[in-house]
Amino acid sequence: MKKIYFASDQHFGAPTAELSFPREQKFVQWLDAVKIDAEAIFLLGDLFDFWFEYKTVVPKGFVRVLGKLAEIRDSGIPIYFFVGNHDLWMHDYFEKELNIPVYHNNQEFTFNAKTFLIGHGDGKGPGDLGYKRMKKVFTHPFSKWLYRWLHPDIGVRLAQYLSVKNKLISGEADVHFLGEDNEWLIQYCKRKLETKQYDYFVFGHRHLPMTISLNPNSQYINLGDWIGYFTYGVFDGVQFELKEYK
Template sequence: MSEKGLIYFVSDVHLGAPALTNNRERELLFASWLDEIKTDVAELYLMGDIFDFWYDYKKVAPRGFTRILGRIAALADSGIPVHFFTGNHDLWMFDYLEEELGVKVHRKQIIQTIKGKKFFLAHGDGLDADDKGYIFLKKIFTNKPLQWLFSRLHPNFAFTLAHKWSASSRLSKSDYHDDFMVNQDGMYKFAADFLETNPVDYFVMGHRHRMANEKMNEKTSFILLGDWIRSFSYGVFDGEKFELKKYKDKASA
């Protein structure tokens, strides 16, 4: 990692989401953003749900996303560390990105020291203790025998099934809860509990499709990265401060 460059964070792009009608436009926009940051990026953190659905078969990779995969591979080939956190939509990421693109895949939260600051990094799914339904569901999705059984399905059927599931998600319902209060959120409460025994400078997460940069105390900030559905947002850290930015104010729906 170059000490002179910037650290970029992005989450919840949901490439290929069947519930959305502007997938090509969003993909081109995200590709454009990746092109622009390559001039000053020192390290890139893809914080989960970059793809709306992903499953690694041994001999088959999901169709599409060529522009994005190519740009990520080019960054990694140039020596830029690229980290990919599995989210609740792309948790079935096994070894394809690591072997083909040179990306480091993280399947759970990590503590990372970046430019002298301690970061807690996670997509955020499963950290809200009140979300018992999803916590149970995640145990099913990450069960090895069940993953093996799913891999026995023909990809055409498996992906059709997954896309039907995704199409019924909150992406299609515009269910963003305008009364959202970050310090009442379960992920924030997890961070507050964690902070009692583990000093951290920044908690950086996605998952909520919200932008937030909330001070927890004099030293610690809680960051939600937003998404590339409504906000087209990302985080950038220069070693001194963490900023949330928007690449474009909007893209047509």
């Protein structure tokens, strides 16, 4: 009866630490609830609204979330973390301190003979060319080297300011389903199916909880977010469901 749980796009720290705190508490409560029957937990990116690892410094805060993840991992439950577009500068802190593997690209998994392709979802599909160019610049080693020369008090504050200026991330914008032909992640999944069959494509990034049938044996799932929806995915070995944590 063990289950596999998925969650994405918590954006802790946005729009301010004070306003983010109740959402952090709710997420910790969810972790406490699912650890009872969890075979594994997948976190699909943007856990933080900003994250950058200096050589000896990480952003201040998030102690309850990090402590709960450490507790669950120490109990023997695997946790997998996928880097999102807001924590793309994550390096090895989770791996060294929490024993949680960090993935920067999509990964394939098989559970109970069901195949999964899992990732955050940013920069996938035919569009979003501006972001794809920006991501290449941000993830270039020279860019990260330059940023490390900023004092953490300046670098973190600057990044947080720029991040919350995006109304989507601060939760102030309404997100709409664009239709299958205009949803880049759906188009990405359909193209992947041309070369290989997957039972489930599981992504975040869009902040919209949705389940779309791609063919009779394949589904695209977007996990929504923990800003307005508080949704998560659960696979019980037979089927995948999206649920809301209340």
